[in-house]
Amino acid sequence: MPDVLIQYQAEIVQAILETFIMVGASIVAAVLVGLPVGTLLFLCQKGKVLENKLVHTVLNLLVNIIRSFPFLLLVVFLIPFTRLLVGTAIGTTAAIVPLAIIAIAHYSRLVEQSLLDVPKGVIEAAISMGASVNAIIFKFLYVEARSGLVLGLTTSTISFISYSTIMGVVGGGGIGDFAIRYGYQQFRTDLMMYMIIIMILLVQLIQIIGMTVARKIDKR
């Protein structure tokens, strides 16, 4: 292993851990909140089973507004809210707040798109069998859209990694922050390159896992 990596081993391990925490929390937020929000966005569309113009318009606008922010500005903009929620706006835990919010907005849009790919006829068949809205969601929509949902989460996760790299501005740490502070600002270009390689490997790994799972569960 190159000397520089051994020299900064502890910091690098710490940075990787911070990235994992931030990205992991984003994934949890995406699944727990983004999935229901995306499903609601879909179901409230015109002609769908929960058609509701008000709910759709409000959610749609909210998702668009959050996604319009340059992420760095969103982080800064959310500082008061973050402080209210976790008591501080600095550190890895505080970094989770803006990350979770962008994660929800990002994934909910991809969920909505995946659900749009489910043939209308399948939903009609479900309705004709007397399926409730819950049954339509869990026994038809999610079953039929599952590979799209996994691919969407893969794409989202890779974006979350990218978003997490700028969390250095609020002391969130992570690989990106380490690369800038130790690599770029201290003129250790080699250290920066190694960090970029770690990121590339991480993204590759996630993409491969996502693709493999999506292909395995797709029987269409």
Add this chain to the structure above:
Amino acid sequence: MIQLKTVSKKFNNEMAIQDVSLTIQKGDIYGLIGPSGAGKSTLLRMMNLLERPTTGDVFIEGKSLTNLSNAKLREARKSIGMIFQQFNLVANKSVYKNIEIALELANFPKSERKARVEECLKFVGLEAMQHKYPAQLSGGQKQRVAIARAIANNPTILLCDEPTSSLDPSTTNEILSVLQSINQTFGVTIIIVSHEMDVIKSICTRVSVLSEGQLYETVDIMPLGIHTIEAHPQSFVDALRMGGE
């Protein structure tokens, strides 16, 4: 018995169905025929309220469907099976699971589901296919699975929306004979929408002709020919009559 009473349906200011009334007797194989855009699918879809009439009402066994609460309507739909031109199977569920889901939704006792699924598969001649996925089946096989799914919960009515329109002629005949045997074996009332004269002629006992959202004529198809109940000059009926002689 299914009764439509002066039902109309408006889509964006266009009348898809205009004041149609008709009665379908228990045990009939009833055909709805007409050129495309005549509103026959819309009319069929009113019978389980997939399409809610703008005005008028739908009665099943004398009970209005349009006044039911959501929960009651779901209950009512469990005894009205439906099959579609595009089959509408769940592509990510195996053949077995596609049929089981109908039983699950109907709260069919869990311990009896397996036997019932196998019974239905046997009825449509696909017992060997239960572990396959829809993508591995031919069109005719997919429609058989859809039929098995539709009859799993012992419905009294089976709605068929262009059930053979994406199938070749010999598969069409196979599917029609499956439908006929469902009608004869279980006494299920069947309503078939089709634009194909041959389909209607070969199995229907009574036919209504639709054109531009209106009912033109209803005829009985007897073994010895066609008996007109309410006559209107209409090319579809002429074609039916010619074929019958």
